[in-house]
Amino acid sequence: xxxxxxxxxxxxxxxxxxxxxxxxxxxxxxxxxxxxxxxxxxxxxxxxxxxxxxxxxxxxxxxxxxxxxxxxxxxxxxxxxxxxxxxxxxxxxxxxxxxxxxxxxxxxxxxxxxxxxxxxxxxxxxxxxxxxxxxxxxxxxxxxxxxxxxxxxxxxxxxxxxxxxxxxxxxxxxxxxxxxxxxxxxxxxxxxxxxxxxxxxxxxxxxxxxxxxxxxxxxxxxxxxxxxxxxxxxxxxxxxxxxxxxxxxxxxxxxxxxxxxxxxxxxxxxxxxxxxxxxxxxxxxxxxxxxxxxxxxxxxxxxxxxxxxxxxxxxxxxxxxxxxxxxxxxxxxxxxxxxxxxxxxxxxxxxxxxxxxxxxxxxxxxxxxxxxxxxxxxxxxxxxxxxxxxxxxxxxxxxxxxxxxxxxxxxxxxxxxxxxxxxxxxxxxxx
Amino acid sequence: xxxxxxxxxxxxxxxxxxxxxxxxxxxxxxxxxxxxxxxxxxxxxxxxxxxxxxxxxxxxxxxxxxxxxxxxxxxxxxxxxxxxxxxxxxxxxxxxxxxxxxxxxxxxxxxxxxxxxxxxxxxxxxxxxxxxxxxxxxxxxxxxxxxxxxxxxxxxxxxxxxxxxxxxxxxxxxxxxxxxxxxxxxxxxxxxxxxxxxxxxxxxxxxxxxxxxxxxxxxxxxxxxxxxxxxxxxxxxxxxxxxxxxxxxxxxxxxxxxxxxxxxxxxxxxxxxxxxxxxxxxxxxxxxxxxxxxxxxxxxxxxxxxxxxxxxxxxxxxxxxxxxxxxxxxxxxxxxxxxxxxxxxxxxxxxxxxxxxxxxxxxxxxxxxxxxxxxxxxx
Numbered sequence: 001x002x003x004x005x006x007x008x009x010x011x012x013x014x015x016x017x018x019x020x021x022x023x024x025x026x027x028x029x030x031x032x033x034x035x036x037x038x039x040x041x042x043x044x045x046x047x048x049x050x051x052x053x054x055x056x057x058x059x060x061x062x063x064x065x066x067x068x069x070x071x072x073x074x075x076x077x078x079x080x081x082x083x084x085x086x087x088x089x090x091x092x093x094x095x096x097x098x099x100x101x102x103x104x105x106x107x108x109x110x111x112x113x114x115x116x117x118x119x120x121x122x123x124x125x126x127x128x129x130x131x132x133x134x135x136x137x138x139x140x141x142x143x144x145x146x147x148x149x150x151x152x153x154x155x156x157x158x159x160x161x162x163x164x165x166x167x168x169x170x171x172x173x174x175x176x177x178x179x180x181x182x183x184x185x186x187x188x189x190x191x192x193x194x195x196x197x198x199x200x201x202x203x204x205x206x207x208x209x210x211x212x213x214x215x216x217x218x219x220x221x222x223x224x225x226x227x228x229x230x231x232x233x234x235x236x237x238x239x240x241x242x243x244x245x246x247x248x249x250x251x252x253x254x255x256x257x258x259x260x261x262x263x264x265x266x267x268x269x270x271x272x273x274x275x276x277x278x279x280x281x282x283x284x285x286x287x288x289x290x291x292x293x294x295x296x297x298x299x300x301x302x303x304x305x306x307x308x309x310x311x312x313x314x315x316x317x318x319x320x321x322x323x324x325x326x327x328x329x330x331x332x333x334x335x336x337x338x339x340x341x342x343x344x345x346x347x348x349x350x351x352x353x354x355x356x357x358x359x360x361x362x363x364x365x366x367x368x369x370x371x372x373x374x375x376x377x378x379x380x381x382x383x384x385x386x387x388x389x390x391x392x393x394x395x396x397x398x399x400x401x402x403x404x405x406x407x408x409x410x411x412x413x414x415x416x417x418x419x420x421x422x423x424x425x426x427x428x429x430x431x
Numbered sequence: 432x433x434x435x436x437x438x439x440x441x442x443x444x445x446x447x448x449x450x451x452x453x454x455x456x457x458x459x460x461x462x463x464x465x466x467x468x469x470x471x472x473x474x475x476x477x478x479x480x481x482x483x484x485x486x487x488x489x490x491x492x493x494x495x496x497x498x499x500x501x502x503x504x505x506x507x508x509x510x511x512x513x514x515x516x517x518x519x520x521x522x523x524x525x526x527x528x529x530x531x532x533x534x535x536x537x538x539x540x541x542x543x544x545x546x547x548x549x550x551x552x553x554x555x556x557x558x559x560x561x562x563x564x565x566x567x568x569x570x571x572x573x574x575x576x577x578x579x580x581x582x583x584x585x586x587x588x589x590x591x592x593x594x595x596x597x598x599x600x601x602x603x604x605x606x607x608x609x610x611x612x613x614x615x616x617x618x619x620x621x622x623x624x625x626x627x628x629x630x631x632x633x634x635x636x637x638x639x640x641x642x643x644x645x646x647x648x649x650x651x652x653x654x655x656x657x658x659x660x661x662x663x664x665x666x667x668x669x670x671x672x673x674x675x676x677x678x679x680x681x682x683x684x685x686x687x688x689x690x691x692x693x694x695x696x697x698x699x700x701x702x703x704x705x706x707x708x709x710x711x712x713x714x715x716x717x718x719x720x721x722x723x724x725x726x727x728x729x730x731x732x733x734x735x736x737x738x739x740x741x742x743x744x745x746x747x748x749x750x751x752x753x754x755x756x757x758x759x760x761x762x763x764x765x766x767x768x769x770x771x772x773x774x775x776x777x778x779x780x781x782x783x784x785x786x787x788x789x790x791x792x793x794x795x796x797x798x799x800x801x802x803x804x805x806x807x808x809x810x
Contacts, residue, residue: 031474031531031542037497041532041539042477044492089455090478093567100568123569277537279454306536307454314457314571315586368686 045086054078062098072098073111080118087249087278089318092119110136114145121153124318124347129153144174151182158349158380160186177207177214185221189351191381193225216244220251227258228351228384234258249278256284257352265291276300279307283322286330301330320344324356334363342369349376351384358387362394370394454537456570458562462516463577464598469516469523469547469556474533474540479563479570480506496532499541503530506541515559516547523549555597560587607749614753617732618761623694623797624725625761626790628667630701631714632765633783635659636773639711646708647783649773656770659714664762666715670722671729672751678730679747690727692802697721698794705787729754 034041058078061071076098083091096119102108103116113132121129130153136146147170154163167182180203187196200218204210210218223237238255242248252275256268268288275281282304289297308323320340328337338360345353354376361369374391377384459474477494480486484505488498499506507527517523525547533540556576563570572587578598585594597605618624636656637647650656677683701717704710710717733750772778 031472031533033531034496037495037500039496040493041496041499042481042494044478044481044487044494089569090482090567093456093569094482096568097566100565103568303536310454310457310536313573313584313586314455316455368689 045082045088055082067101069102069109069112072101073115076115080115080122083122084249085247087281089123092122095119106131106135110139110143114143114149117146117149117153121149126153126157126347141169142173144170144178148174148178148182152185155186155189156348156350158189160190160380175207175209175211175214177203177210177218180207181214181218181221184218188221188225189380189382191383193229193383197222197225212244216241216248216251219244220248220254223251223258224254224351227254227261228386230385249275249281253280253284256281256288260284260287260291263291265289269294276303279304279319280322282307283326283330290330304330317343317347321348321353321356324360328356328360328363334360338364338366338369342372345372345376351382354382354384355387358390362390365394456563456567458570458572459535459540459575460514460560460572461575461577462556462558464553464556467523467549467552469525469549471516471525471545471547473510473514473543473545474535475506475510475543475562476535476537477539477541479567480509480541483563483566484509494539499532500530507543510543510562511545513561513563515561516556517549517553518557519559521550523547523553553598555595557593557595558585558587559593561592564589564592603745607745610746610749611753611756613732614729614750614755615757615760616753617729617750618754618757621728621732623698623794624728626794627694627698627701627721627725628664628718628758628761629765630698630705630787630790631663631667631718632660632762633769633787634705634708634711634714635663635766636769637779637783639708647779649779650770653770657766660762660766662715663718664758666719667722667725668755668758670719671726671754674723674726675729675733675751675754676726676747678727679733680743683727685727687731688801688804690724690731692798693724694721694728695794695798695801697724699791699798702787702791702794705783706791 055075055078058071058075062075065071076095079091079095079098083089083095095115096103099108099112099115102112105112108116113136117129117132117136120126120132130150133146133150133153136143137150140146147166151163151166151170154160154166164183164186167179167186170182171179180199184196184200187193187199200222204215204218219237219241223234223241226232226234226237235255235258238251238258241251242255245251252271256272259265259268259271265288268284269292272281272285272288276285282300286297286300286304289300304326308319308326311319321344324337324340324344326337327333327340331337337356341353341357341360345357354373357369357376358373360366361373370391373387376382377388377391456476456479458476458479461472463470477486477499480502481494484502486494486498486502488501511525511527514525515522516525525545527543527545529542529544531542531544533542558574558576560572560574562572568589570589574585574587574594576583576585576596581598581603583596585596587594634647636650638650638655640646640648674683678685701721704714704717729750733746769778769782772782
């Protein structure tokens with residue numbers, strides 16, 4: 001069965017994309033000629049943010065010496081920072097272009113490899129990112145950035161043993177707070193949430209060298225652990241995380257999720273009202289608006305749908321988790337949600353991925369997927385009472401039901417051949 | 432360099448954490464081919480044009496219609512010089528015919544309407560797309576090509592900037608051939624299907640012996656053998672066509688691990704049935720029952736290929752026919768050879784008994800690796 005060939009797939013894929021592409025087009029079928037020259041058509045990201053201030057100078061420096069590594073690296077780094085602040089993947093493309101001369105070289109200079117890995121993992125290309133980081137760490141076993149990035153990528157992939165080894169090695173080359181949080185993030189996923197909580201809390205209080213970024217990361221982690229454990233302290237942690245870095249979109253999304261679970265959608269709407277550009281925040285905003293039963297919900301849902309359609313049309317599968325949640329909670333299509341959730345957990349295995357899988361499995365009463373959830377809980381021993389309750393309450397699977405197994409921690413993920421995660425060959429999915 | 436190192440330490444965390452993306456850069460291009468004329472509409476995000484050309488003249492962060500209009504000639508020149516219609520030797524030159532604005536889900540887009548005239552009506556349209564790839568290699572151009580009521584789609588990326596689209600009736604035919612070809616290859620390279628079919632066909636040239644102690648003897652007439660083969664092949668075909676269609680249309684779905692394991696099991700049982708016959712006269716029944724399972728296997732391949740919604744039926748029928756053609760080719764080779772050799776010890780012991788045992792063994796390994804998700808040998 002594995003014997004079928006692939007090349008034709010791409011040719012056929014273009015035909016497949018058609019249905020989706022249609023939808024992407026259909027949403028905006030009415031081009032117009034503005035009546036007033038002063039009419040504002042588009043607002044660009046604020047130029048006053050530190051990340052953008054230096055861009056012009058860096059662009060000029062890189063353009064002046066296109067063969068030199070240093071200005072290219074400086075420019076690419078600035079773009080990567082901008083992509084974080086704006087949540088706009090365009091900047092990752094700009095960063096890639098800045099490194100074009102070295103982009104395809106597997107033995108590129110070490111700082112290029114580190115940046116390339118960062119850009120790749122940002123597009124959820126985890127395996128190629130790890131390959132680059134492996135190369136870096138063969139050259140420089142003590143490269144802190146590479147260790148930390150690889151540890152977090154492996155953690156996201158659910159490969160906890162090698163991730164833990166990287167965190168341990170990080171302790172020797174970076175401020176210890178990084179190693180503490182790095183390890184705690186794994187503990188929190190593998191049945192040691194209270195130990196994780198204690199170590200991060202102690203470290204944040206007692207360590208002298210805690211910068212804002214580390215505080216933000218640590219508090220976000222504490223907030224997520226408290227959220228899963230049903231501990232109201234989550235709010236203080238998320239607030240502290242955002243106080244340390246008020247541009248952190250991830251912390252915003254995590255906080256919004258907590259508020260939504262607490263039945264406080266009005267605060268979510270207030271928190272995210274100017275953040276509709278960022279898909280994952282628009283998703284939370286739409287959930288809040290739906291809970292509040294305000295008319296804006298319709299528009300937000302339509303926009304999200306159009307963005308997912310557009311992303312399918314270009315063959316992207318970066319947003320599987322959000323796509324699953326959208327289908328489940330906003331679009332009322334649990335079957336599609338489950339498809340995305342199952343595809344997603346082959347790539348990403350964070351707590352949020354487990355939750356959306358469990359909720360979609362319960363909504364469709366899919367025995368195979370519920371079994372997948374149980375196995376996840378059993379294998380990792382992750383403490384997630386809400387998910388465990390879903391797994392318990394859903395009916396037991398039929399005897400001998402076989403199903404695609406999630407990759408065991410440490411196993412190579414079975415990325416290819418699954419249409420859902422392969423760019424360009426995604427089957428048409430009706431929203 | 433020093434400065435970068437310091438900066439990188441500060442960014443240590445932010446970089447390591449997973450990204451939170453919003454919609455990346457796409458442009459939408461529609462081409463309508465009519466004779467030697469191509470009418471087009473191209474939607475390009477203002478944000479992208481601003482990055483490339485600097486639309487925001489007064490640097491206030493707002494792009495106004497006035498600012499766009501002032502740069503219109505630059506935009507046209509920039510965009511249209513990066514789009515080639517027609518072959519490299521004789522491109523169809525394009526010029527802008529209208530300028531509008533449209534709001535997509537992620538912001539405002541400049542809409543360029545244009546028209547291109549080719550030297551002759553193209554039979555297939557070559558499109559070369561180079562917009563933004565130099566400044567944003569993650570940019571994509573999403574094409575919709577319309578020709579005589581037929582619509583096709585294409586995705587241009589930095590790695591695939593040149594594509595050619597066959598126009599009109601031929602494209603449906605081409606699609607049919609593509610899927611048919613894929614079906615043929617699938618049965619030829621899908622060893623589990625071949626072995627299943629062979630296991631059921633191996634005994635077709637033999638009959639159960641009436642002599643005690645001897646289990647098989649050569650079939651007396653080719654006609655009997657032929658009809659036996661026809662029954663088995665038809666039953667298998669009918670069964671997998673049913674489930675392939677049901678699965679492809681989304682009526683029934685089964686977990687792929689279950690399907691793959693059951694297919695392996697079917698091969699094991701079919702092969703063992705030759706060594707210790709349980710079903711003989713009614714092997715077509717085995718072919719039918721297990722054929723239902725094999726159909727689900729074919730469907731997962733078809734799903735991998737992607738089913739074009741607008742020509743679902745063509746793809747389905749073509750793929751199925753491809754599978755049948757591939758299957759008939761195998762039968763066509765097998766039957767005369769097996770019939771000629773049926774009386775020999777080589778066939779009766781070597782091919783039939785040892786062959787069946789070998790098939791059963793291979794299939795057991797498949798079964799174990801598929802059911803328990805192990806990697807032992809390629810299957």
